Amino acid sequence: MTAAPTRPPHPAGTRRRAPAGARVAAATLPVARVLVEVPLAHLDRTFDYLIDERDDAVARPGVRVRVRFAGRRVGGFLLARVAGSDHAGSLSFVERVVSPEPVLTAEVAELVRAVADRYAGTVADVLRLAVPPRHARVEKALADPPGGAEMSEASQVRPDRGLGRPPAPPVPPEWSGDYPAGTAFFKAIRDGRPARAVWQALPGEDWPSRLAEAASAALSAGRGGLLIVPDATDLARLDAALTIVLGADRHVTLTADLGPAERYRRFLAVRRGERMVVAGTRAAAFAPVANLGLVAVFDDGDDLLAEPRAPYPHVREVLMLRSLARSCPMLMGGFARTAEAQLLLDSGWAQAVVPFRPLVRARSPWIRAAGADHVAGADSAAAPARIPPVAFQVARAALADGAPVLVQVPRAGYLPAVACEHCRRPARCRRCRGPLRMAGPETPGLLQCSWCGANEAAFRCGACGGTRIRATTVGARRTAEEIGRAFPGVPILNSSGSAGRPQVPDGPAIVVATPGAEPVAPTGYGAALLLDGRLLLGRPDLRAAEETLRRWLAAAALVRPARRGGQVIVGAEAAVSTVQALIRWDPAGHAEAELAARRELGFPPAVAMASIDGSQEAIMDALDRLQLPPDAEVLGPVPLDGSDPDADHQVDGVTDGSGALKLGLDPDVGDGSRLRALIRAPLAQRKALSAALHALAAGRSARKLGGGLRITVDPVELI
DNA sequence: TCAATCCGTATC
């Protein structure tokens, strides 16, 4: 924002609704550039307002304001104070400065704009993700509000509390001894030099400690750190490591489930520079950490790092934009490596920090495959021999050795998918046609719909009339039951989903977990059994192989090294390249091959991809209007049926329980069918593609056609 | 000729 033309501000003296008396504009910089919170794509820019002289002191960049916009009162953020306006008409006054807290820092304002551009979304949408709602009570309660004092950017950051810049830490032995490029990267953080790394963690690596050390290096450079992990369990581990490395007073954790008050309290502590290191889950990627000296993300392949709300930004991309804007170091770590990370290495944007190869062998467990040829009747997932005999042997040995055993099962529940025994078609709910499951062993005849929850006591196949069912998928609970029978007397612990993780004893126990929910064992697991590999690898998903390896490596990384007896049995064919990558512990090679395949097929991240979906009418209009960059191509549109791919016939009517007839007034529901088109462009034209999509959204929103069309850049679901 | 209504456009 450069100096504005010096047009005298219009005093808008005609307005009589202002609170008692005519308003007078502030003597200096009377014009405020305000970002209004309206969801319309064509209003995705700033608007100029006048600042009343009485608001002069508090109306600083970053504060929340309320303004009149198109006749109604809306919230907004003051982005800048300037001398004059380009606007030809008269200016309204900012009605109210909501609070003197500058919650939107200059860096985050710029970031939010960049994220919106990158994802063809609006700043208002991204702002909702980036700035937590204000909590007035918290603001009031906090001592030392930064009131009307004129503080420079620098003096707002107060690393006082007896916590000055810590001395430069020596390079930790793990960074220097385990990773050839580790020393250079650590020193770059410590010296405040920009450097970006894709870090492949050693099997068994205590990654929270490594991240905490990296954060301490940033602190010693007088700068802040931002560390993002996929879920609350990871965050708890990271928090503990940060407390050990930094003490309790320098960092703070940020998650969505803190509640509004605590969330805002911590947010303010960060904004005021009282906490220089932030660890959090995905929304924390926007945290206003002062003077960033490190951004880091662990396990960037986890889909929890993709925001599910528009415009669906991914943590890795958000942090990349911050690293780029601030020239600050960035660390992308994990046991696995995504194709996206591989692309950053290929392009030279980041450098690989990989372990010394002999160390990988020394630290990894003994990993073997036990595919179908090892399992009698393996074509049926429900066969009692689904768990290969060697898996039982390995588990027995580990338990005898006094070690816990980890069993990874892809699906939660008891029998999460069942089919008609006769025709083998998926069993479906008679009310909503959702897939049926068996909830538990207590009620063998009772099925339950996964969509509507209706109970089904007397199943009758809609296709052939069969009344008996068979399991097509076995869940974690049933698996625990089977294994428990094989090892009577051994404690069995279940861990799945977002529920808390059980404490694993440092002794014989069997832990049955779904991927991503594996608890850490105090001295490592003696063995891990990775079941139903074919189920994972066979998913009709672009990322099936990458995702499978990621889950396997995450579990195998919790197992003791082979020299301490650690073993892993993976239930999949040894000939499959993904299984080979696990056995050889070679995430880098797998990522290289994966990226090569994506290049071959023309899929992300080798190309830029976007999807638009909506009613047939909306899609046709959109494709007609879209001004695509020169080398972009449109794939589709194809019908987008919400039902799962194994549905044997489509749901042909929307029944909403009330039986109400849809009158077709809403064009998006009227003809029922939604379409989806994919748009593919070379990476060099990504910006142009995003711009074109944003222009499309703006055009449609200006014509009041906005609704019913969803635009997604880099959609997670591709196939 | 005036008012009710539609459509398009701006929203500071």
Added chain:
DNA sequence: ATACGGATTGAC
């Protein structure tokens, strides 16, 4: 989204 203005329509 509204809100407003100008054009359009319809009835006196």
